[in-house]
Amino acid sequence: MTASSTSSPPLPAAIDQARAALDAHAVETVQWHFHESTGCPFWLDKKNELNFDPLTEIRGFDDLKKFPEFQDEWLRGGPVRRWVPRGLGDKPVYVFETGGTTGTPKSRIACEDFRTDYSLFSDTLPDKHFPPGSNWLMLGPSGPRRLRLAVEHLAQHRGGICFCIDLDPRWVIKCLKKGWIDHANEYKKHCIDQAITILTSGHDVRCMFGTPKLIEALCLQLEERGTSLAEVGITGIFSGGTEFTPQWTKFCVEELFGGPPEESGIYMTPTYGNTLMGLACSEPVTAANAYKITYHAPQPRAVVEVVDFDDTDRVVGYGETGRTKLTTLTKEFFVPGFLERDEGEREPPHALYPWDGVSGVRPFSRLEGGTTVGVY
Structure with a gap:
């Protein structure tokens, strides 16, 4: 994502090194979450239901397929402290929620993961367009979502101050589901008015987060x-x-911004992330590659696989379409094989990210009734 990035494929040695690091990290993470002294109550209880011993039979990332498919419902409702590892019992704990568009929101605990993820992401931002010390605008969801605190940390990590608007995406989605289009549009205008007030009040805001619609x-x-x-x-x-x-990125860069960074002075980098995964960076997006957007998860902390719609243990071939499957591997949170509400195409490793990627990310087409994306 930096100005010096290259589109040449990674060396086989880099791919092998990344895979070895992932295998070692997977073993270390499982050891932490299933050891009596450091593990979390949820996984220590779940261990009794498994037909294998995670402490002795997980020897690499592929062995995580031994775990049953991770269930959405495990993250809904409480007590949320069952997810806090004993090894982190003395740390202050945050709780973050997903969008809450499908009943009781999924929630996850966090101590430092959101800071770690965004500090690593900061290293990929070009200083020319994200000047250190600059102030930021957070034009996105507030409330119980990880994103608000994460963007604020990103601004602070880079030496700036973050200005945030007040935005409740659950109200937007409720308006859309009820057909209250005028209400939704007025709420969007309300959010944009907040943003413009910040940008025109002399706060020297140079950088921002925003969703495509906003x-x-x-x-x-x-x-x-x-x-x-x-x-x-x-x-x-x-x-x-x-x-x-x-198509939207081309329109945004060429029409809304006034051209690529060398002409408009504005650099935009797409990302793909959520409360459970963290943040997947994109390969450089330019007119030369027809504005194609390919994301790579922050391995080894998280892995995104593109799997067959019916056989979710099988990774599809490069260029083929499948559902995205997430595995989260940190000391704070362990999620093996979570089927996301997204689909896309599997992409090969990249020089900056020597592991698989995913392009064309969109809501999972087989979900009954579709997905209301609201402000996203």
Whole structure:
């Protein structure tokens, strides 16, 4: 994602090294979560139901297939402290929730993971467009979501201050499901008004996070007021959401921003992430590659596989379509084989990320009734 990044394939040695690191990290993570002295109550209890011993039979990442498919419902409801590892029992604990669009929200605990993930992500941002010391705008969900604190940490980690708007995506989704389109549009305008107030109040905001829908709405509203993102000082945008497509990115860069970074002065990097995974970075997105967006998970802390729709233990071939399957591997949180509500195409390793990626990420087509994406 940096200006010096290359599209050449990684050396086989880099791929082998990354795989060896993943295997070792998987073993270490399982040892932590299933040892009586460090493990969390949930996995220590679950250990009694397994037909294998995780402490002796997990010798690499592939062995994680021995675990049963991770169930959505395990993360819904409490007590949430059953997920706190004994080895972290003296640490302050956060609880983050998912969108809450499908009943009781899924929740996860965290101590430092969100800071670690975004500190690592910071290393991929080009200083030219994300100047150290710059202030940030967080134009995204607030409330019980990891993203708000994570972006604030990213700003602080880079020496800046983060300004946040107040946004409840659950209300947006409720409006859309009830057909209250005018209400949803008014709420979007309310959020954009908050953002413009921050950007035009002399706070020297140079960087921002925004979802595709909100970035577009912000640009159009600024245009109506006779100005633009560049004119209010924005030079770097970190964005995320399932609505990133090559078509939208092309429109955004060429029409809303006024051209690529060398012309408009605005650099945008798409990301793919959620409360359970962290943050997957994208390969460089340019006109030269038709604005194709390919994400790579933050291995070895998290792994995203593209698996067959019916045989979810089988990874599809490169270029083939499948469902995304997540494995989270940190001392705070262990999630083996969680089937996401997304699908996409499997992509080969990249020079910057010598492990598999996924492109064309979109809501999983087989989900009954589809997915309401709201502000994303």
